[in-house]
Amino acid sequence: MPRLTPSFLRRAEKINPLLPLLLRACRDLRSAQNELRWLTEYARGCNSGAHPRWKPLLLDLCKHRSQGVPLQYLLGSEYFGELEIRCGPGVLIPRQETASSVSYLASRLRQGDFGDLNLNRLRVIDVCTGTGCIPLLLHRLLSRCCHDSSSLRLLGVDVSPIALHYATLNRQLLLDSLLDESRTMAPLRLDGIISSLLSMSFIQADVLPSSVQSQRSTIPQLLPALRHLGEPSWDVLISNPPYISSRAFATTTSRSVRKFEPRVALVPSTTNTCFRSKPELREYLHHVNQGVAKLEEGDLFYPRLLDLADEMSVKVCLFEVADLSQASRVSLLIRSREKWKSVEMWRDEPTLPPDGDGQEPKGSFRVLGRGCGRSVVCWR
Amino acid sequence: MFGAPWVCRRCLFCATGLMRRRNLRFQSTAASDEIVSPALLGRARSVSAEHSRLTQELAESFNTKTARRIGEISSVANAFADWEKATDSLTELHSLLADPTTDAELRSLASSDVDSAQTALRAAGSALTTALVPAHPFASLPCLIEVRPAAGGSEAALFAGELVRMYMALSNRLGWPAALLSVTHADVSTTGGGGSDDAAGALAEAVLEIKRAGAYDALRGEAGVHRVQRVPATEKNGRVHTSTATVMVLPSFPEHGTGNDEVNFEDPNSDYYVDPREVRVDIMRARGAGGQHVNTTDSAVRLTHEPTGIVVSMQDARSQHRNREKAWHILRGRLAAARREAREEEALRLRRSVVGVAKTGRNDKVRTYNYGQRRVTDHRSGFTVHDLDGVIEGGEALQRVMESVKAWLMDQEIKAMVSEEEAKK
Ligand SMILES: C[S@@+](CC[C@H](N)C(=O)[O-])C[C@H]1O[C@@H](n2cnc3c(N)ncnc32)[C@H](O)[C@@H]1O
Numbered sequence: 142m143p144r145l146t147p148s149f150l151r152r153a154e155k156i157n158p159l160l161p162l163l164l165r166a167c168r169d170l171r172s173a174q175n176e177l178r179w180l181t182e183y184a185r186g187c188n189s190g191a192h193p194r195w196k197p198l199l200l201d202l203c204k205h206r207s208q209g210v211p212l213q214y215l216l217g218s219e220y221f222g223e224l225e226i227r228c229g230p231g232v233l234i235p236r237q238e239t240a241s242s243v244s245y246l247a248s249r250l251r252q253g254d255f256g257d258l259n260l261n262r263l264r265v266i267d268v269c270t271g272t273g274c275i276p277l278l279l280h281r282l283l284s285r286c287c288h289d290s291s292s293l294r295l296l297g298v299d300v301s302p303i304a305l306h307y308a309t310l311n312r313q314l315l316l317d318s319l320l321d322e323s324r325t326m327a328p329l330r331l332d333g334i335i336s337s338l339l340s341m342s343f344i345q346a347d348v349l350p351s352s353v354q355s356q357r358s359t360i361p362q363l364l365p366a367l368r369h370l371g372e373p374s375w376d377v378l379i380s381n382p383p384y385i386s387s388r389a390f391a392t393t394t395s396r397s398v399r400k401f402e403p404r405v406a407l408v409p410s411t412t413n414t415c416f417r418s419k420p421e422l423r424e425y426l427h428h429v430n431q432g433v434a435k436l437e438e439g440d441l442f443y444p445r446l447l448d449l450a451d452e453m454s455v456k457v458c459l460f461e462v463a464d465l466s467q468a469s470r471v472s473l474l475i476r477s478r479e480k481w482k483s484v485e486m487w488r489d490e491p492t493l494p495p496d497g498d499g500q501e502p503k504g505s506f507r508v509l510g511r512g513c514g515r516s517v518v519c520w521r
Numbered sequence: 522m523f524g525a526p527w528v529c530r531r532c533l534f535c536a537t538g539l540m541r542r543r544n545l546r547f548q549s550t551a552a553s554d555e556i557v558s559p560a561l562l563g564r565a566r567s568v569s570a571e572h573s574r575l576t577q578e579l580a581e582s583f584n585t586k587t588a589r590r591i592g593e594i595s596s597v598a599n600a601f602a603d604w605e606k607a608t609d610s611l612t613e614l615h616s617l618l619a620d621p622t623t624d625a626e627l628r629s630l631a632s633s634d635v636d637s638a639q640t641a642l643r644a645a646g647s648a649l650t651t652a653l654v655p656a657h658p659f660a661s662l663p664c665l666i667e668v669r670p671a672a673g674g675s676e677a678a679l680f681a682g683e684l685v686r687m688y689m690a691l692s693n694r695l696g697w698p699a700a701l702l703s704v705t706h707a708d709v710s711t712t713g714g715g716g717s718d719d720a721a722g723a724l725a726e727a728v729l730e731i732k733r734a735g736a737y738d739a740l741r742g743e744a745g746v747h748r749v750q751r752v753p754a755t756e757k758n759g760r761v762h763t764s765t766a767t768v769m770v771l772p773s774f775p776e777h778g779t780g781n782d783e784v785n786f787e788d789p790n791s792d793y794y795v796d797p798r799e800v801r802v803d804i805m806r807a808r809g810a811g812g813q814h815v816n817t818t819d820s821a822v823r824l825t826h827e828p829t830g831i832v833v834s835m836q837d838a839r840s841q842h843r844n845r846e847k848a849w850h851i852l853r854g855r856l857a858a859a860r861r862e863a864r865e866e867e868a869l870r871l872r873r874s875v876v877g878v879a880k881t882g883r884n885d886k887v888r889t890y891n892y893g894q895r896r897v898t899d900h901r902s903g904f905t906v907h908d909l910d911g912v913i914e915g916g917e918a919l920q921r922v923m924e925s926v927k928a929w930l931m932d933q934e935i936k937a938m939v940s941e942e943e944a945k946k
Contacts, residue, residue, distance in 0.1 A: 156706075171836070174706070175820075175837075176818060178837075179839055213816065213818070220839055220841065220843070223840075236811075239812075384812075385813055389814070393809060393810045393814055394810075395814060395815045398815060402816065406813075463812055463813070464812075489806060489811060493802055
């Protein structure tokens, strides 16, 4: 990271006295100026009317930002594809790379690349849904191209009550804006879109097996919960699970993420899961991969997700991963299970041509796009 | 100095129906009845001569080629015939009034007819001009105005900001919806309060969108280099500085194929099509590992059109998706304008030998804002107003300058047409 020299800070201060505060979080002038503009717009909009005291509010926001509080938490939302998604402390901020993978998944689904799936009545489950951003974006992208999307079914699952709160809120806000739109647009076209959004739901469930008595014993397991719903089978399984190892959390994860975003969303560590101790966790990993893929601590969710995919007779899976090494481990794991016809790895921007500076994966897998290794996709 | 002493054809703002016609005198030549440019009249005369010759030919022996040509030019020939008729009847009325032997009753009848005859002539004149001068292909579109400082350092950056606010004020006054698509502030410390969202202070670049059908036609004459002469606020010795800013006017295409058949940019055969494979997209990526490891707010998108090297960067919105849309919007405008310009350049090259046809390139100095003399002079039309504040505030004075340019542009187009016709012979 570039050091902030006193002369650089003075220069920034001359442009605007608030910029040095923001530079502590952004590190470069261009982003700091952008953030200042967005914060100013927000502060001005917040108390328009009776109390035009936006300046103290702005100063306060900038001070928080200089401590590393994510801008998205201060402004209460993040953009995800064409959607604005509400978020706040306690829930993971949606990432742009995730939106790129989901958009690309939608376009491949539309092209029919994953075998014959009926898009009009597609059933999609998003495990570890957080703000619900994935099913909401996928709904937007799929429902507008279907003739009649009223039978499109999407379900989000998360263990965290805060996540469920945001997911439900985001679905409601989207619904409100669609209802607004339907007043001006041809209502017939929106009917299907609205009814599939109405049928989208979010449930609380634990994805990991409860091999050990955990404190979360009151939270149901995913499969029983689905059986209870009467919906045991799904076509597409998407998941952006916690995938950071405790070592990477201490070293490569940025300070703002570490300090302010929920650890349970990031690190599949022992505190997060049913495993009481590291040896127990290692035991489990050894057991699932039988030495083929050499799984690591950060990979904990993937074998479990693949088991669930089998149980739910899922036909297409999309998993987000940390990098190309994790992508390789997950792909090898998928291949070793011999139930999947094809596996692909996608980088940050799957639709852009490669720019040559990415690493190459192990084990002859097809890799698409530009940037870091970001997801693994498999289908039967 | 420029062109023939000529006429207020129905002015530019009337075309969009926004301004009541005022009795505007331009270079104080025309009296109340309107005259059509001599160049245009000459052209109309030769077309209608061709029309009657061909009609004669066709009567003798049928020929599809001749018939087609007649079809092409008949609207001009008809408009010219109407115009001649209107001119004749006005002349007749005038000579009746001038003749001392005309009896009183006839005289009063004639004088009551003069007004309507003049109106008819005006209408015929404008119909003739419209028939002759093909509308600019982007005429009906909304537009984007890009302003950048050129020579003169921070003074130029301040002036660029003033120009943007001038166009915003003009749009505001006319009730045209205008929005800043992107603003980049100059990194200068002399301006104080910068860093906020509007076009206040010193600019590095701004793109203003005027979302009004026909705005392109109304504003295309603004393209070029604008020059300011004044003593900058920071100048201690009271010396006058000269600085410049560049204005570009681009067509603004509807963002989605909104049933506007004229411009379909999704059709590869259309002139407005941009092949996505020729555009390199760069997205500001998070440093390091990305994904869950960082929560960057960077949403910048950069598009590079590889065949032309045109680059558009956009970072104003928090939404990367929105920045991408805006960048495509601007890229489409720039490419269409560049293609159009290339074609005009080619046409100009073909008639290089012909004198008197000037071109308005983006690099030509078009206008001077002189603060010492409180005047604004447009170098193309030669028109000067002594109401600098009125211009800078986007007032009627600015509209008057723009009308003079519009008339000059029309004159140029006619001359170009005539010379092209001549070159063919
Ligand atoms: C990386 S976040 C992903 C959020 C969202 N899908 C996104 O892409 O922005 C992981 C989510 O998994 C949830 N989670 C963690 N452990 C879980 C478990 N055992 N069962 C179900 N969800 C869990 C967390 O609450 C968190 O919301």
